[in-house]
């Protein structure tokens with residue numbers, strides 16, 4: 001009898017997994033923001049709750065509640081307590097996961113980072129499960145618990161009445177559009193005009209390029225008038241410090257061009273004056289730099305010649321959003337990074353645009369490869385390594401073809417990229433490779449279809 005019950009349970013469970021979730025049966029059209037801390041070192045991760053917030057809108061797609069893209073360093077799942085049904089999931093990455101690969105964490109030093117998860121507010125009691133990937137890239141449960149919205153202390157006050165938001169362009173219902181909120185960092189009150197022209201410049205750059213161009217009407221773009229007390233942001237290596245709103249700084253993890261802020265709560269507070277799916281922070285600094293973490297935020301500096309295309313900052317703007325929105329990996333391998341084995345050897349990365357090519361027949365972008373293109377695909381790597389010049393890649397035999405070219409993801413050997421050049425590989429504004437374009441399109445569809 002016991003065996004029979006187990007069998008029935010398994011059957012029941014399998015049926016539930018395949019079902020689509022009816023949004024209105026399980027959720028309110030409002031957002032529950034769950035703030036928590038990730039604490040640990042390279043091998044340890046502890047999750048502890050901080051606070052809960054409620055916002056009177058939901059910006060995600062009610063038809064895309066369960067995320068089956070398998071992207072990100074982490075995943076959160078929400079189960080309805082009563083039925084045990086999986087009703088929401090989402091992949092994302094974190095500053096903590098990047099930090100875990102730095103020397104500090106490898107030495108066993110502990111740190112805490114603030115993070116947030118946005119979910120549609122469940123109508124009933126629910127189970128929340130947090131997962132992180134292990135070194136083999138498999139999701140492992142880190143923490144789970146039951147929560148009941150009617151018994152939780154949820155903060156509903158409007159935290160940011162002081163900040164006004166503007167719609168840069170608006171195409172309709174946030175639940176069926178990709179909503180990007182752009183935040184100013186290190187712009188004083190007097191510099192808000194400059195911020196607005198920066199928004200205009202970069203949005204123009206972004207939507208001039210495929211695949212964004214043909215999806216223009218699927219996006220809503222907002223920006224927030226949130227001035228900083230002082231102009232500019234911190235550049236520790238130059239001994240320059242500014243009192244800015246979100247504490248963004250160059251030199252993150254010891255890399256001068258890497259710009260991050262660990263002040264997650266302030267960023268979330270200000271962003272949440274509008275419904276958003278993605279956050280873009282423009283820093284008021286002429287120094288080359290930026291950053292982008294999947295489903296967290298993207299950052300870019302603001303030096304460019306107005307009206308001119310193909311500025312270096314234009315490339316950075318698109319590249320960083322490729323990480324944040326598309327879940328794309330860096331295809332380059334020659335620049336210095338702070339990580340130890342960011343991609344462990346012999347493990348297939350989760351990002352859609354690089355591969356360890358462990359089983360060449362199963363290449364994840366094989367549907368884009370022509371029959372006459374060999375895998376791995378030969379290219380004059382030694383010549384490029386001795387004098388890296390992306391312009392000369394055009395003379396390669398397999399220029400313009402999708403293949404598997406060795407050298408990607410900070411590794412000269414053992415990782416492969418799909419195309420000779422791409423915005424995720426070199427500082428060009430020519431465009432994303434076909435594999436990256438497809439990944440970005442899939443993400444646009446996830447938010448809008």
Ligand SMILES: [Zn+2]
Nearest residue numbers: 422424433436
């Ligand atoms: Zn690419």
